[in-house]
Amino acid sequence: MFDFAIAGVSAPISLLVFVGFTVGIVGGFIGVGGGYMVTPALIVFGFPGYMASGIDMTHIAGKGLVSTMRHRQLGNIDWTLALTMIAGTMLGVELGVRVLVYFKQLGLAGIVLLLTSVVVMFSLFLYTQIETRRSHRQMQELNKAGRDPGRELQTSSLPRLFQSIPLRPIVRCRTARVVVSMWVIVLVGVVTGFLAGFLGVGGGFIRVPALVYLVGASTHIAVGTDLVEIVFSGGYGALRHSIEGHVDMMAVLFMLSGALFGAQFGSIATSYVRGPAIRYILSYSLILATFGAVMRLAYVLTGQKVEWLSFFAVMLTLGEMTFLCLFILSLVWFARRHKRGEWVPDWVKPLVIS
């Protein structure tokens, strides 16, 4: 146990390092900050809600930087895409925060926030899951036919639609191999930023599918590029929280020490898998987070009297991190076996690089 003088709580160091490590793996692999997992965990450890958000945001900025550097080495970042999107993201976040303040004044923030989270996350889960299953099937067929399915395959027709919008200036994203109107990228930034600002999250779980299905980037590029956005938005959020005095730097240090290893592993793990594998993990994280939000919504709607709903929501959120980590670890393990020519399940073969 460590006494955090600024936060005023005693919390076990090992749990903070563990949370940093697990969220580092998941965040580095699917390109999210993991705020929707870390904040509840910190509250469970006894940190006050405002401190939990501040510590989480500051740790996300540091962890995002570690992951970004590894993704840069792997060539997963399209800087043109990232820098074009930043202005839109910042504008969207500001709009989202203002709308949230409006709902807070009406006294509806809690219910509206949870309801929006549930709708957005479940819709994204459905679309990602259906599309990824279709891609997975096509990859299996290519595999059976003895053809290389490539690093990425996606079956959505939305990117073609958005790439055909003839609004100038047209941007050529060389690394992502995408040619698209600058306004499409800015709009994606504004919309995803708005949702992130409104829901009070980093927004990676919205931005990664948006980059894949609207802009047409590969999943690996979407993950790396989104992490650049997270460094900027997380950095700004951390600055704001620090000025408000919501950050205990020792807690951030402990979490970052775990995240260092987790983020490295998660980022490097992307080089072992094909795009649909990352999208599968993203969609499972979305549905698990949706269940957690449904529990909390039910808890709020029942007048916060049914305590087991809140308890179950917390347990689900913590269990989610462990489950996703194990899933990622098993994919890497299968990829290594497949490379050595050892047996792996048939459904895994199209998802990993041999």
Add this chain to the structure above:
Amino acid sequence: MTDTSSRGRGIVKFVFWALVATTVIVFTVRSYTSGQMAEWFYHRASLNGYAVNADTLKGASKDKPAILLISTGDTVSGLQAVRVQKGQRLPRNSNGVIADDVVTKGKRAVLTDATLRVMVPWEMKESKGFKFKDSFKHKGIVTWPWVGVWNMIVVALLGLSLGLMAEGFTDMLGLKLEKIRHHVKS
């Protein structure tokens, strides 16, 4: 470039950035444990009231209130409360201000002669659908604004040094990470 020289550069990179990361960590831990960081965080009063060390109020209840001796000076020690005005520097060791209106209402704390009796040291609040105990800690205080910049510099330096240290480590082990060639099949 030969494999040996690549590994050699990896060792230099790893050692250099490990040293930078260690320096940043040691500097941060020292600032924290010496109480310097707490002084930056609990910097000034944002309202008129009584500066307290909220950690000493944890066990207080209506049946067994915490009785704080009102004193003057630049340090709060144990069960003491120091009168502060809005904008005034907080006394050392204090981490919250019990506002005048809380004392006036008399539900959570009351003023009796030269003592402040605290009966309800925390209340339940909610954040993102989760309940937490919200105490007097961090109430009525203003953090030194430059602490935001300081935190950002520490986090950026730490992220950068840890990231480059890890890159150096893999280079040192000779683990080649090749750039992925991106192409979307549809």
